[in-house]
Amino acid sequence: MSGPAFAVADPKEMLANPQQEARAEAIGSQLRCLVCQNESIEDSNADLAKDLRAIVRQRVVEGASDQQVMDWMVARYGEFVRLRPPLMASTALLWATPGLGLLLGGLAAWWGRRRAIEVGGPAPLTSAEQARLRELTGAP
Numbered sequence: 001m002s003g004p005a006f007a008v009a010d011p012k013e014m015l016a017n018p019q020q021e022a023r024a025e026a027i028g029s030q031l032r033c034l035v036c037q038n039e040s041i042e043d044s045n046a047d048l049a050k051d052l053r054a055i056v057r058q059r060v061v062e063g064a065s066d067q068q069v070m071d072w073m074v075a076r077y078g079e080f081v082r083l084r085p086p087l088m089a090s091t092a093l094l095w096a097t098p099g100l101g102l103l104l105g106g107l108a109a110w111w112g113r114r115r116a117i118e119v120g121g122p123a124p125l126t127s128a129e130q131a132r133l134r135e136l137t138g139a140p
Contacts, residue, residue, distance in 0.1 A: 013050070013053060013054065013057070015057055015060070015061065020057075020060050020061060021057075023060050023066060024053070024056050024057045024060045025042055026066070027056050027060070027066055027069050027070065028040060028041045028042040028052070028053055028056050029042045029043075029083075030070065030082065030083055030084070031052060031056070031070075031073055031081055031082065031083065032080065032081050032082065032083045033046055033048065033049040033052075034048055034049075034052075034077065034080075034081065035047075035048050035049065036049070040083055041053050041056070052073075055073075056069055056073075059072060070082070079091055
Protein backbone atom coordinates (compact mmCIF):
# COMPACT_ATOMS: atom_id res chain seq x y z
CA MET A 1 0.00 0.00 0.00
CA SER A 2 2.99 2.32 0.26
CA GLY A 3 5.18 3.68 -2.50
CA PRO A 4 8.94 3.30 -2.82
CA ALA A 5 11.13 4.94 -0.20
CA PHE A 6 13.32 7.47 -1.95
CA ALA A 7 16.42 9.08 -0.45
CA VAL A 8 14.85 12.54 -0.53
CA ALA A 9 14.97 12.88 3.23
CA ASP A 10 14.88 16.65 3.39
CA PRO A 11 11.39 18.02 2.66
CA LYS A 12 13.07 21.19 1.33
CA GLU A 13 14.36 19.08 -1.59
CA MET A 14 10.86 18.17 -2.70
CA LEU A 15 8.96 20.34 -5.14
CA ALA A 16 5.69 21.93 -4.04
CA ASN A 17 3.95 20.89 -7.26
CA PRO A 18 3.15 17.12 -7.01
CA GLN A 19 3.23 16.63 -10.80
CA GLN A 20 6.66 18.23 -11.08
CA GLU A 21 7.91 16.21 -8.10
CA ALA A 22 6.65 13.00 -9.71
CA ARG A 23 8.43 13.90 -12.97
CA ALA A 24 11.65 14.74 -11.10
CA GLU A 25 11.50 11.41 -9.24
CA ALA A 26 10.88 9.51 -12.48
CA ILE A 27 13.84 11.21 -14.15
CA GLY A 28 16.06 10.73 -11.09
CA SER A 29 15.25 7.04 -10.93
CA GLN A 30 16.81 6.67 -14.40
CA LEU A 31 20.06 8.43 -13.43
CA ARG A 32 22.99 6.62 -11.79
CA CYS A 33 24.54 7.94 -8.62
CA LEU A 34 28.12 8.60 -9.69
CA VAL A 35 29.36 7.80 -6.17
CA CYS A 36 27.37 4.63 -5.43
CA GLN A 37 27.24 3.56 -9.10
CA ASN A 38 24.61 0.90 -8.50
CA GLU A 39 21.82 3.14 -7.25
CA SER A 40 19.75 5.85 -8.79
CA ILE A 41 20.17 9.39 -7.53
CA GLU A 42 16.70 9.05 -6.00
CA ASP A 43 17.82 6.06 -3.90
CA SER A 44 21.24 7.40 -2.86
CA ASN A 45 22.13 9.47 0.18
CA ALA A 46 25.46 10.63 -1.27
CA ASP A 47 26.09 14.38 -1.40
CA LEU A 48 26.63 14.27 -5.17
CA ALA A 49 23.28 12.49 -5.61
CA LYS A 50 21.64 15.24 -3.56
CA ASP A 51 23.22 17.85 -5.84
CA LEU A 52 22.06 15.97 -8.96
CA ARG A 53 18.53 15.69 -7.56
CA ALA A 54 18.53 19.46 -7.02
CA ILE A 55 19.66 20.03 -10.62
CA VAL A 56 16.94 17.73 -11.96
CA ARG A 57 14.30 19.51 -9.91
CA GLN A 58 15.57 22.93 -10.94
CA ARG A 59 15.43 22.01 -14.62
CA VAL A 60 11.93 20.52 -14.22
CA VAL A 61 10.73 23.75 -12.57
CA GLU A 62 12.30 25.75 -15.42
CA GLY A 63 10.06 23.82 -17.81
CA ALA A 64 12.56 21.43 -19.41
CA SER A 65 11.07 18.22 -20.79
CA ASP A 66 12.14 14.85 -19.40
CA GLN A 67 14.25 14.26 -22.52
CA GLN A 68 15.91 17.68 -22.21
CA VAL A 69 16.87 16.97 -18.59
CA MET A 70 18.28 13.55 -19.55
CA ASP A 71 20.15 15.05 -22.52
CA TRP A 72 21.64 17.75 -20.27
CA MET A 73 22.81 15.14 -17.74
CA VAL A 74 24.29 12.92 -20.45
CA ALA A 75 26.06 15.91 -22.05
CA ARG A 76 27.52 16.81 -18.67
CA TYR A 77 28.39 13.33 -17.28
CA GLY A 78 28.36 10.99 -20.31
CA GLU A 79 26.24 7.90 -21.01
CA PHE A 80 27.52 6.37 -17.74
CA VAL A 81 25.06 8.57 -15.82
CA ARG A 82 22.17 6.53 -17.22
CA LEU A 83 21.26 3.42 -15.25
CA ARG A 84 20.23 1.78 -18.52
CA PRO A 85 22.43 3.19 -21.29
CA PRO A 86 21.00 2.79 -24.80
CA LEU A 87 22.52 0.32 -27.22
CA MET A 88 24.83 2.37 -29.44
CA ALA A 89 28.19 1.80 -31.07
CA SER A 90 29.93 3.35 -28.05
CA THR A 91 28.04 1.16 -25.56
CA ALA A 92 27.96 -2.08 -27.62
CA LEU A 93 30.94 -3.56 -25.75
CA LEU A 94 29.28 -2.73 -22.43
CA TRP A 95 26.15 -4.63 -23.47
CA ALA A 96 28.08 -7.50 -25.12
CA THR A 97 30.56 -8.17 -22.28
CA PRO A 98 28.38 -10.67 -20.34
CA GLY A 99 27.65 -12.68 -23.47
CA LEU A 100 31.28 -12.58 -24.56
CA GLY A 101 32.37 -13.76 -21.11
CA LEU A 102 29.99 -16.72 -21.25
CA LEU A 103 31.07 -17.57 -24.78
CA LEU A 104 34.78 -17.42 -23.95
CA GLY A 105 34.25 -19.45 -20.76
CA GLY A 106 32.30 -22.08 -22.67
CA LEU A 107 34.96 -22.27 -25.37
CA ALA A 108 37.72 -22.62 -22.75
CA ALA A 109 35.81 -25.43 -21.01
CA TRP A 110 35.13 -27.18 -24.32
CA TRP A 111 38.76 -26.87 -25.41
CA GLY A 112 40.05 -28.12 -22.05
CA ARG A 113 37.70 -31.12 -22.09
CA ARG A 114 38.58 -31.93 -25.70
CA ARG A 115 42.28 -31.73 -24.89
CA ALA A 116 41.90 -34.01 -21.86
CA ILE A 117 40.11 -36.61 -24.00
CA GLU A 118 42.81 -36.42 -26.72
CA VAL A 119 45.64 -36.85 -24.23
CA GLY A 120 43.90 -39.83 -22.65
CA GLY A 121 44.48 -38.88 -19.04
CA PRO A 122 47.66 -38.97 -16.97
CA ALA A 123 50.47 -41.42 -17.75
CA PRO A 124 50.65 -44.47 -15.46
CA LEU A 125 53.10 -44.38 -12.54
CA THR A 126 56.52 -45.89 -13.09
CA SER A 127 57.61 -48.73 -10.80
CA ALA A 128 59.85 -46.29 -8.88
CA GLU A 129 56.91 -43.91 -8.39
CA GLN A 130 54.67 -46.77 -7.25
CA ALA A 131 57.32 -47.87 -4.72
CA ARG A 132 57.67 -44.31 -3.40
CA LEU A 133 53.87 -44.00 -3.13
CA ARG A 134 53.66 -47.25 -1.13
CA GLU A 135 56.46 -45.98 1.12
CA LEU A 136 54.69 -42.64 1.77
CA THR A 137 51.26 -44.14 2.39
CA GLY A 138 52.42 -47.21 4.28
CA ALA A 139 50.51 -49.46 1.90
CA PRO A 140 51.82 -52.99 1.32
